[in-house]
Amino acid sequence: MDLKKLRPIMFVGTGSDVGKSVIAAGFCRIFKQDGYEPAPFKAQNMSLNSFVTPDGLELGRAQAVQAEAAQIPCESDMNPVLLKPTNDKSSQVVLNGKPVGNQSAYEYFMANDRRELFTAVKDAFDRLASKYSPIVMEGAGSISELNLKHRDITNLRMAAHAGAAVYLVADIDKGGVFGSVYGTIALLTPEERACMKGIIINKFRGDGRLFEDGKRKLEELTGLPVIGILPYFRDIHIEQEDSVSLELKYKSAVEGKVNIAVVLLKRLSNFTDFDRLEKDPRVNLFYSNDPSEISKASIVIIPGSKNTIGDMLAIKNNGVAKAIYDAHKAGKTVIGICGGYQMLGESIMDPHHIEGDIEQIPGLGLLPVTTVLQPEKTTLQCIFEFQGMEGTGYEIHMGETTALSPGQPVATLADGRRDGYYLDHKTWGSYIHGILDNSAVINSILAPYTDEKGIHYDYKKFKEGQYDKLAELLRSHIHMDLIYKSLAI
Incomplete structure (x- = not known):
């Protein structure tokens, strides 16, 4: 069957966290529903939330969702450059799905004008565009960062290469929408301005008809059509790109629910590990680095981290480590996922200085295991068995963890490997991201705290329904005829 062809479409922003990722996901579903074969693309992501492709390569979670x-x-060409911050000044650089080393922000942004990286991302785009249409592209941050534009590999230079129809997304809930939209457009060169096809106002609270006068003024100021005013919504659940959304989840313990505290690490990674658990009606899940709040939870989960030793040191200094230890001594459940699993052990060693200058640090000592950080990263999708039930997940870690005494694994993988250490039903650690997406695991950890049975919950079916709801919302608030007109070849 011949591929139905459309020009690529690109969603760029007046700034970060304006809703580009979710809108791009919605358009991926719309184009699929309309008989096309779309694929997402973001040249460069900066995120600690990543995913693994079927062939064991790494990409930003947002493009996996799209x-x-x-x-x-998903495939690595959808996100050829991924930056994973390891501390305040440097990041691990993942190129075409594989880590190629750590660089400071200055080294990354200033070296060689990033010509080689730009060539790599253009090649990735071209490979993707040969198989799919339309390519649904996402920009990064603001498109008007004048000091960085000539080194840009993600926004309008990429749009020009792709020949994309570009739409500017602005978050009206942040305030200052007229200044941000007008200023963004005014700072573009004539060549950049020629790529722009329209404006989308996102996160409008109330009746969108009340913005009709504002819409007209924006169109007069910019010369671009406002093709949609999207409402602020909370009833459609799409995984968020990064942990800026976690500030909405700094809740506390409540009566009548199983309270689960996820330790809020500074370099917390893959926070989407807890999305399924958070939606369980028996659960009140919250993120915290406050020892007094953590002490109120029945279950404490230590999540993954991009800098396990740094985060281990931080929780020792801020009292969270003692709160976790006290929870364990009080008979509560303590679970570690990936970096959190490493922290539950006796020690973490970094002889190759993968994370920094500290070569060894004691762990929490709750599991008889020790971890040595390795230069090679493990990235795998996996099928596993947990207490007789089959589940799926993925691994992303740079450590090798060894048991110091015989014990049971948490799960047995389809390839025969044993994962994690299962001390007892209330204390265990696993390398499997997504292990808590599986009902059997959730029911097991909740069993000591509630007699209420979990509802049968097909998480994949739930997510499919959310993409359809998002597509319906976009269709009802965006001038789709104008979109398709701009994409016609």
Whole structure:
């Protein structure tokens, strides 16, 4: 069957966290529903939330979500450059799905004008565009960062290469929407301005008709059509790109629910590990680095971290480590995922200085295991068995963890490997991201705290329904005829 062709479409922003990722996911589903074969693309992501492709390569979680919305397997070409911050000044650089080393922000942004990286991302785009249409592209941050524009590999230079129709997304809930939209457009060169096809106002609270006068003024100021005013919504659940959304989850313990505290690490990674658990009606899940709040939870989970030793040191200094230890001594459940699993052990060693200058640090000592950080990263999708039930997940870690005494694994993987250490039903650690997406695991950890049975919950079916709801909302608030007109070849 011949591929139905459309020009690429690109969603760029007046700044970060304006809703580009979710809108791009919605359009991936719309184009799929309309008989096309769309695929997502973001040249460069900066995120600690990543995913693993079927062939064991790494990409930003947002593009994996968008691929899921497009109903296709994710691949590293969808996000050829991924920056994973290891501390305040440097990041691990993942190129075409594999780490190529750590660089400071200055080294990364200033060296060689990033010509080689730009060539790599253009090649990745071209490979993707040969198989899919339309490519649904996402920009990064603001498109008007004048000091960085000539080194840009993500926004309008990429749009020009792709020949994309570009739409500017602005978050009206942040305030200052007229200044941000007008200023963004005014700072573009004539060549950049020629790429722009329209404006989308996002997160409008109330009746969108009340913004009709504002819409007209924006169109007069910019010369671009406002093609949609999207409402602020809370009833459609799409995974967020990064942990800026976690500030909405700094809740506390409540009566009548199983309270679960996820330790809020500074370099917390893959926070989407807890999305399924958070939606369980028996659960009140919250994030905290306050020892007094953690002490109120029945279950404490230590999540993954991009700097396990640094975060281990931080929780020792801020009292959280003692709160976790006290919870364990009080008979509560303590679970570690990935970096959190490493922290539960006796020690973490970094002889190759993967994370920094500290070569060894004691762990929490709750599991008889020790971890040595390795230069090679493990990235795998996996099928596993947990207490007789099959589940799926993925691994992303740079450590090798060894048991100091015989014990049971948390899960047995389909390839025969044993994962994690299962001390007892209330104390265990695993390398499997997504292990808590599986009902059997959730029911097991909640069993000591509630007699209420979990509802049968098909998480994949739930997510499919959310993409359809998002597509319906976009269709009802965006001038789709104008979109398709701008994409016609």
